[in-house]
Amino acid sequence: MTTELATAATELVEEEDHRLVIFAWSGDLDKIWPTLILSTTAAAMGWSVTVFFTFWGLFPLVRNDVRITGENWMQKMMSMMNRGGTEHLKLSKMNFAGAGPKMMRKLAHDHKVADPQELLEMAKDMGVRLVPCQMTMDLLGLDRASLIDGLDEPAGATTALLDADGATTLFI
Amino acid sequence: MNVTITKTLDLKGLSCPLPIVKTAKAMKELRSGDVVEVLATDPGSVPDFQAWCRATRNELIEQTAEDGTYHYVIRKR
Numbered sequence: 001m002t003t004e005l006a007t008a009a010t011e012l013v014e015e016e017d018h019r020l021v022i023f024a025w026s027g028d029l030d031k032i033w034p035t036l037i038l039s040t041t042a043a044a045m046g047w048s049v050t051v052f053f054t055f056w057g058l059f060p061l062v063r064n065d066v067r068i069t070g071e072n073w074m075q076k077m078m079s080m081m082n083r084g085g086t087e088h089l090k091l092s093k094m095n096f097a098g099a100g101p102k103m104m105r106k107l108a109h110d111h112k113v114a115d116p117q118e119l120l121e122m123a124k125d126m127g128v129r130l131v132p133c134q135m136t137m138d139l140l141g142l143d144r145a146s147l148i149d150g151l152d153e154p155a156g157a158t159t160a161l162l163d164a165d166g167a168t169t170l171f172i
Numbered sequence: 173m174n175v176t177i178t179k180t181l182d183l184k185g186l187s188c189p190l191p192i193v194k195t196a197k198a199m200k201e202l203r204s205g206d207v208v209e210v211l212a213t214d215p216g217s218v219p220d221f222q223a224w225c226r227a228t229r230n231e232l233i234e235q236t237a238e239d240g241t242y243h244y245v246i247r248k249r
Contacts, residue, residue, distance in 0.1 A: 037189050040189055041189040044224070045228055046228050111187050112185045
C-alpha cells in the first residue's frame with residue numbers, strides 16, 4: 001500500500017506541469033538561435049513554453065520582407081541600421097560586416113542544423129507561445145503589421161513576470 | 173525482440189534539436205502503446221533520447237548503434 005502511494009505521489013509530481021519562460025532580449029543570431037533550440041526542445045519534452053521578446057529580441061520577429069519600420073525618423077533610422085527578420089540577423093562577435101553570419105549559416109546548412117526560420121516555424125507548430133513586449137514595440141516603432149503571423153497578443157512586464165513565477169527562466 | 177513497429181522515422185544527418193523535436197511531433201499523432209523506430213546519426217542523440225524518454229515517460233525499448241547510425245525503438249506511453 002505504502003509503495004503504491006509512493007508511486008502515485010511520484011507520478012503526480014512528474015505529471016506536474018513543467019514550464020519554461022525565456023526572455024529573449026537579444027536580436028543577435030547567436031543568441032536567438034539557442035533560444036529557439038531550447039524552446040522547441042522543451043516543447044518536445046511536453047513542457048509549456050513561453051518566449052517573451054523584448055528590446056533587440058523583437059527584431060527577429062519582423063517580417064523578412066519588411067525593410068523599414070517605425071513612424072518617426074529615429075525609429076526609421078534604427079531599422080535602417082538594424083534590419084529585422086530572421087534572414088538579417090548579426091553575430092554578436094565575428095560579424096565581419098555580414099560575412100560572419102553567412103559563414104555561420106553555411107556551416108549550419110552543411111551540418112544540417114535547423115536555421116532560425118525553420119526553428120521559429122517549428123516552435124509555433126509545437127505550441128510555443130511567442131509574446132512580443134508591447135512597450136518595446138511602441139518604443140522601437142514595430143507595429144503588429146510589421147511582425148510575423150502566429151504570435152501571441154503583445155503583453156507587458158506584469159504578464160511576463162506572472163508567467164515566469166515558478167517556471168524555469170532564462171534571459172538570453 | 174518482438175514488437176510491431178508502427179512508424180519509422182529516418183532522421184539521419186539531422187543535428188540537435190531536430191531528431192528529438194521531429195520524434196516528439198511524430199509521436200503526437202500516434203496512440204498509446206504504438207511503437208516508433210528512429211534512425212539518427214547525431215552522436216548527441218544518445219544521451220538526448222535517453223533523457224527525453226525519461227522526461228516524457230515514453231519507453232525506450234531498444235537502443236543500438238551500427239556504423240555511426242543510432243537506432244532507437246520507443247513505445248508511446
